[in-house]
Amino acid sequence: xxxxxxxxxxxxxxxxxxxxxxxRLAEHGVETLVLERGxxxxxxxxxxxxxYAEDSAPYTIDDLFxxxxxEAAERPVTDYRIxxxxxxxxxxxxxxxxxxxDTDWCDAxxxxxxxxxxxxxxxxxxxETGGGVLTNVRVNGLLREGGEIVGVTCDxxxxxxxxxxxxxxxxxxxxxxEAGLMDWEEPDEWFQGVKxxxxxxxxxxxxxxxxxxxxxxxxxxxxxxxxxxRGGGFLYTNEESLSIGTVFHLDSLVAEQAEPHExxxxxxxHPVMAHWIGDGYDEREYAAKLVPDSKKVAHREPxxxxxxxxxxxxxxxxxxxxxxxxMNHAVTAGxxxxxxxxxxRGNADPxxxxxxxxxxxxxxxxxxxxxxxxxxLARTVGERDAVTNVVDRVLESPIGSLALGNRxxxxxxxxxxxxxxxxxxxxxxxxxxxxxPTVIGEARGKSVRWKNDAEPPSLEERIGELTYDTDxxxxxxxxxxxxxxxxxxxxxxCPVSAEEFGGGCYRTERVxxxxxxxxxxxxxxxxxxxxxxxxxxxxxxxxxPRGGKGVEYREG
Amino acid sequence: MLTKGVPDFxxxxxxxxxxxxxxxxxTPTVMNPNDAFALEAALQTRVRHGGHVTGMSMGPPGYxxxxxxxxxSVYADDSYLLSDRELAASDTxxxxxxxxxxxxxxxEEVADVxxxxxxxxxxxxxxxxxxxxTCWALEWPIVTHVVALDxxxxxxxxxxxxxxxxxxxxIETVEAPLPCVVIADPEFxxxxxxxxxxxxxxxxxxxxxxxxxxxxxxxxxxxHADLNLDPDYIGLDGSPTIVSSVDxxxxxxxxxxxxMIDPEDGAAMEPVLEELQPFAGGD
Ligand SMILES: Cc1cc2nc3c(=O)[nH]c(=O)nc-3n(C[C@H](O)[C@H](O)[C@H](O)COP(=O)(O)OP(=O)(O)OC[C@H]3O[C@@H](n4cnc5c(N)ncnc54)[C@H](O)[C@@H]3O)c2cc1C
Ligand code: SF4
Numbered sequence: 001x002x003x004x005x006x007x008x009x010x011x012x013x014x015x016x017x018x019x020x021x022x023x024r025l026a027e028h029g030v031e032t033l034v035l036e037r038g039x040x041x042x043x044x045x046x047x048x049x050x051x052y053a054e055d056s057a058p059y060t061i062d063d064l065f066x067x068x069x070x071e072a073a074e075r076p077v078t079d080y081r082i083x084x085x086x087x088x089x090x091x092x093x094x095x096x097x098x099x100x101x102d103t104d105w106c107d108a109x110x111x112x113x114x115x116x117x118x119x120x121x122x123x124x125x126x127x128e129t130g131g132g133v134l135t136n137v138r139v140n141g142l143l144r145e146g147g148e149i150v151g152v153t154c155d156x157x158x159x160x161x162x163x164x165x166x167x168x169x170x171x172x173x174x175x176x177x178e179a180g181l182m183d184w185e186e187p188d189e190w191f192q193g194v195k196x197x198x199x200x201x202x203x204x205x206x207x208x209x210x211x212x213x214x215x216x217x218x219x220x221x222x223x224x225x226x227x228x229x230r231g232g233g234f235l236y237t238n239e240e241s242l243s244i245g246t247v248f249h250l251d252s253l254v255a256e257q258a259e260p261h262e263x264x265x266x267x268x269x270h271p272v273m274a275h276w277i278g279d280g281y282d283e284r285e286y287a288a289k290l291v292p293d294s295k296k297v298a299h300r301e302p303x304x305x306x307x308x309x310x311x312x313x314x315x316x317x318x319x320x321x322x323x324x325x326x327m328n329h330a331v332t333a334g335x336x337x338x339x340x341x342x343x344x345r346g347n348a349d350p351x352x353x354x355x356x357x358x359x360x361x362x363x364x365x366x367x368x369x370x371x372x373x374x375x376x377l378a379r380t381v382g383e384r385d386a387v388t389n390v391v392d393r394v395l396e397s398p399i400g401s402l403a404l405g406n407r408x409x410x411x412x413x414x415x416x417x418x419x420x421x422x423x424x425x426x427x428x429x430x431x432x433x434x435x436x437p438t439v440i441g442e443a444r445g446k447s448v449r450w451k452n453d454a455e456p457p458s459l460e461e462r463i464g465e466l467t468y469d470t471d472x473x474x475x476x477x478x479x480x481x482x483x484x485x486x487x488x489x490x491x492x493x494c495p496v497s498a499e500e501f502g503g504g505c506y507r508t509e510r511v512x513x514x515x516x517x518x519x520x521x522x523x524x525x526x527x528x529x530x531x532x533x534x535x536x537x538x539x540x541x542x543x544x545p546r547g548g549k550g551v552e553y554r555e556g
Numbered sequence: 557m558l559t560k561g562v563p564d565f566x567x568x569x570x571x572x573x574x575x576x577x578x579x580x581x582x583t584p585t586v587m588n589p590n591d592a593f594a595l596e597a598a599l600q601t602r603v604r605h606g607g608h609v610t611g612m613s614m615g616p617p618g619y620x621x622x623x624x625x626x627x628x629s630v631y632a633d634d635s636y637l638l639s640d641r642e643l644a645a646s647d648t649x650x651x652x653x654x655x656x657x658x659x660x661x662x663x664e665e666v667a668d669v670x671x672x673x674x675x676x677x678x679x680x681x682x683x684x685x686x687x688x689x690t691c692w693a694l695e696w697p698i699v700t701h702v703v704a705l706d707x708x709x710x711x712x713x714x715x716x717x718x719x720x721x722x723x724x725x726x727i728e729t730v731e732a733p734l735p736c737v738v739i740a741d742p743e744f745x746x747x748x749x750x751x752x753x754x755x756x757x758x759x760x761x762x763x764x765x766x767x768x769x770x771x772x773x774x775x776x777x778x779x780h781a782d783l784n785l786d787p788d789y790i791g792l793d794g795s796p797t798i799v800s801s802v803d804x805x806x807x808x809x810x811x812x813x814x815x816m817i818d819p820e821d822g823a824a825m826e827p828v829l830e831e832l833q834p835f836a837g838g839d
Pocket of ligand 2: 494505506527528
């Protein structure tokens, strides 16, 4: 047998986590190979996306990549608001204080542009130490020797050994799962994000939002426009487009049997949007992806043998109330993992780097942000159904509305919303997401009667606009159980499937068996956007497609 | 790595006159499509073993663009064009004499050569002779229809898988000493299963982009005098093959008779249905 290839470090995935890890490893002089399954980094990735540079963070993306803001990012956020909605009533709070808490800067990004730019920089840096970035390569498993993880296996390459393996392969990390560090079981540990990129020329963006070329806005939306589904909406300005999307708790989507694309449409067509997109709505891209909830899943010891997990793969995605921070933590974690390896280089214990990495996550305060103590405390009371119901009932009662509805409450609430401490305490119940905003909107809001003529495309049109390189005859997801009980939830929860829609991934079929009628679920992976939802809510064998295959995002 | 230009036969590009003759003047020249497989084989060899790759072509000055294209796809280091009026209208034999003279001159004056790669036939002439004739002129071994290639630089040998077409296609494995001529088959598939190979490939691509943009600087043109060739043995005069005429292939006359029947006409349809009866399922 020929000798196995060996690199000092192999980084799987070239999103912000992988890019930061690889750049920092290269700075330490470590020979680093980065493997990315997309045709180009970013072609598989979606975020909202605001990337934060926190004052308190040990690493920010512009520390690692000179010129990031100028060359890879869109507009900075200079104005930050939340809209509490009840029917057509809207009450807007200025959340700039919350947004600016611990924030050095914050820019909107589009992931194809951002990640492909990072890929170039990483390749340049890694080439200097004998490595580089390879795209179109999917890592499909861990290479083990005597049970110990020593490398990776790929669809496209022979097995590769490494002294450090960084799994920066994002949400639904196949490596994290194979290592036994993460599982894909509980819907309540995830959010699902769905997003539309809307074309708009820079002049129109400036005019409609009252900003200059070097300014941008972030608007958040919560309340009853999403029925009872827990989550919210966002609108961010890019240079020549808007990113508009929704993020919902996956368990809530499943419980309410909600169609993600319809929830997005509810936001797009709400009167509050009329001024911005009400005429001539032109959607460039529809996209979706799961988002882990660090409060519940951020792994405190994200390593095994020579393997370390960074970013979404380790569940390091912080939902700080309405503020979503995943990319910045992925960057921090990636850089810390690299430092940990550099510090422990040459140590015979294969877990030395991993242990040091976990310690750096603690010592830098990163873990405390990802798993806030106050949440763990509040959760024990807040999420108990009985308590929630009582609170909800009180809030919805005339007294509650009155309490929230008076002018004093208004100021208190705006302040409360702006408190990072309080916001991170919000339990994941209807109270925070729906009841409070709805009551605020109802009691304090003004009716918005603007006419919104936006006509979002149908699901079929959205799928039709996406680019796919289908791996014909080699589907990456297989249904293990096609009963409605086991897998029926995917028919609505899958962002490119819908009840009564034959062109999506998941469909239901009425099948007659021995005179009985049964509902069965069928799957066609062709329109799949690889969001990961059905890995959790259906009974499947779920993998990512081979390198370069599947959906290719142009915006992200 | 040998390549040549051919008329672009792709739809929209190719132009024929009223008699159905190719209008060369109006049809753009592109790299012979079959040479792409030779390029792939040359590139794979370079990626795996390093070395220097030179593109060589015989033809009019305009073929420089073909060599430039070849440089872009095979990441060649430089190009040699064998070109002058005396070389015009060469048949395969005269071409092989000229090309082998080019390779000999290259070996004497530039560097030694271990491997020559060529496509298996051109899209215009379709003879498939130039490669074998060149190796004959060089007195080198030749391996044709290569679908996979492995080289042992230390032993100075190559091992190739050849596609032998027949009633049943077979793959034959052969070995040959270097130097050798390799003719790649359209089924040739380069494989890069090592990360280091892919990194090299990427590196070469980046370097070549810059080179190919300045192709003229990397192009050397040799005429018959440079090659020390007697005009009587090259070009039209040195070409024993004469293509007396090219006839379009007449369409074979249909052996079946057809009758048109209006499907709406019940009476006329009756015999049709009768004919179909035996093929209908059931009783
Ligand atoms: C709708 C939505 C809105 C969001 N909004 C925000 C926001 O505003 N701010 C914010 O900070 N975060 C936001 N996030 C979260 C953020 O996108 C993630 O937390 C972040 O991308 C995580 O980075 P990462 O490097 O860990 O993983 P990713 O960015 O997902 O990168 C993983 C990479 O690994 C590659 N990969 C995966 N598997 C393999 C394999 N087997 N082999 C090779 N390569 C592989 C992928 O192609 C990808 O390039 C949002 C997410 C969504 C879905
Ligand atoms: S099939 Fe599964 S992974 Fe693909 S888009 Fe639908 S839910 Fe997401």
